[in-house]
Amino acid sequence: MVKRTSLEDASCPIARSLDVIGDWWSLLIVRDAMLGRTRFGEFQKSLGVAKNILASRLKTLVEEGILEQRAAADGSAYQDYVLTAKGRDLQHVAVALRQWGERHLFDKGETCPILVDAKSGKPVKQLELHAADGRLLGPGDTRLKY
Amino acid sequence: MVKRTSLEDASCPIARSLDVIGDWWSLLIVRDAMLGRTRFGEFQKSLGVAKNILASRLKTLVEEGILEQRAAADGSAYQDYVLTAKGRDLQHVAVALRQWGERHLFDKGETCPILVDAKSGKPVKQLELHAADGRLLGPGDTRLKY
DNA sequence: TGTGATTGGTTTCATTATGAAACCTTGTGC
DNA sequence: GCACAAGGTTTCATAATGAAACCAATCACA
Numbered sequence: 001m002v003k004r005t006s007l008e009d010a011s012c013p014i015a016r017s018l019d020v021i022g023d024w025w026s027l028l029i030v031r032d033a034m035l036g037r038t039r040f041g042e043f044q045k046s047l048g049v050a051k052n053i054l055a056s057r058l059k060t061l062v063e064e065g066i067l068e069q070r071a072a073a074d075g076s077a078y079q080d081y082v083l084t085a086k087g088r089d090l091q092h093v094a095v096a097l098r099q100w101g102e103r104h105l106f107d108k109g110e111t112c113p114i115l116v117d118a119k120s121g122k123p124v125k126q127l128e129l130h131a132a133d134g135r136l137l138g139p140g141d142t143r144l145k146y
Numbered sequence: 147m148v149k150r151t152s153l154e155d156a157s158c159p160i161a162r163s164l165d166v167i168g169d170w171w172s173l174l175i176v177r178d179a180m181l182g183r184t185r186f187g188e189f190q191k192s193l194g195v196a197k198n199i200l201a202s203r204l205k206t207l208v209e210e211g212i213l214e215q216r217a218a219a220d221g222s223a224y225q226d227y228v229l230t231a232k233g234r235d236l237q238h239v240a241v242a243l244r245q246w247g248e249r250h251l252f253d254k255g256e257t258c259p260i261l262v263d264a265k266s267g268k269p270v271k272q273l274e275l276h277a278a279d280g281r282l283l284g285p286g287d288t289r290l291k292y
Numbered sequence: 293t294g295t296g297a298t299t300g301g302t303t304t305c306a307t308t309a310t311g312a313a314a315c316c317t318t319g320t321g322c
Numbered sequence: 323g324c325a326c327a328a329g330g331t332t333t334c335a336t337a338a339t340g341a342a343a344c345c346a347a348t349c350a351c352a
Contacts, residue, residue: 011258011259012177012259013246013248013251013258014173014240014244015174016252017243017246017251018170018174018243020251022168022169022170023168024168027160027168028164031160035289035290039329041328041329044329050311051312051330051331052310052311052331053309053310053311054330055329055330055331056309076319076320076328077318077319078318086250088285088286089246090246091275092242092245092275093239093242093243093246094160096238096273098159098160099238100159100236101159101160101161103235104232104235105162105163105166106159106162112157112159113158113159113290113292115288115291116288116289117277117278117283117287118286118288119277119287120277120278121291122278124275124276124277124283124288125275125277125278127238127274129237129241129270129271129273130271131263131268131271132263132268132269132271133266133268135265137270138237140234140264141263142261142270143181143261143262144259144260144262145259145260145261145262145267185300186299186300187298187300196339196341197300197302197340197341198302198339198341199338199339199340201300201302222299222348222349223348224300224348
């Protein structure tokens with residue numbers, strides 16, 4: 001197998017992104033971090049992932065600059081894992097996945113946690129893609145320029 | 147190892163989404179399909195993925211209702227793989243990954259293909275997350291409601 | 293219409309990644 | 323100081339991945 005093929009040098013930003021966060025657990029760790037979880041044990045319990053896998057994912061997320069380790073906020077000698085600006089910027093990726101999943105992966109009648117505006121408590125809007133002039137763009141309305 | 151742990155029953159839509167399209171290749175196949183590629187050989191050449199892997203990914207994408215097979219548009223006896231509505235709806239996921247990658251994974255001076263509005267040829271806007279009342283929401287402005 | 297190349301896979305096999313459990317080390321509560 | 327918890331690391335079995343070989347159907351075209 002030589003090696004899992006690396007996409008880090010791809011010219012396509014989607015490929016590069018997937019190379020960094022495209023595995024099964026990384027984005028779920030980021031999601032948990034966005035929900036305020038910071039400790040190894042919290043991630044482990046929440047995700048149900050094996051500890052060795054979690055340790056390896058946390059390490060690469062730190063190396064990639066998506067999480068950083070810092071002294072625990074509660075004063076213990078342990079460490080907190082917290083999102084960097086680069087990690088927080090994954091918000092739209094997380095929201096896009098969430099909204100797609102809500103639309104297509106839940107049966108009618110089945111409920112799931114809802115992302116709400118913290119201030120008003122009301123659900124956030126669906127993401128929309130707009131042209132420079134403000135027009136709403138659908139799946140067939142874009143192309144790539146090299 | 148028993149089995150790669152399945153997230154399909156998770157209550158979190160992000161987890162379910164990743165269970166379906168969270169592997170290394172699926173989203174790249176979807177991206178290629180969005181660019182108009184339809185044939186096995188086109189995907190294989192574009193992605194450089196092993197044929198057995200590609201075949202298995204295409205199969206699960208079809209099973210998941212993200213792609214569908216139909217008689218080739220060019221009249222040959224081969225089949226086309228084309229996106230369904232569910233697959234086209236992954237646009238925001240693809241765009242979010244693309245924009246994050248552009249912002250964080252490319253050095254200054256390094257260029258990459260740019261997503262433009264097909265009509266005007268101008269780059270599309272960055273995705274934005276808005277509250278129901280229209281306010282722009284940042285990473286810390288949301289929470290989950292169960 | 294026969295024949296060689298192309299397309300679209302499947303099979304085989306070696307290697308890597310994943311996961312569960314056991315183990316270990318340091319910190320914490322008392 | 324002692325028991326227990328937190329946070330990992332190691333070990334080992336199994337599953338997923340990838341490269342290459344192989345194969346059947348289809349196509350190009352003389």
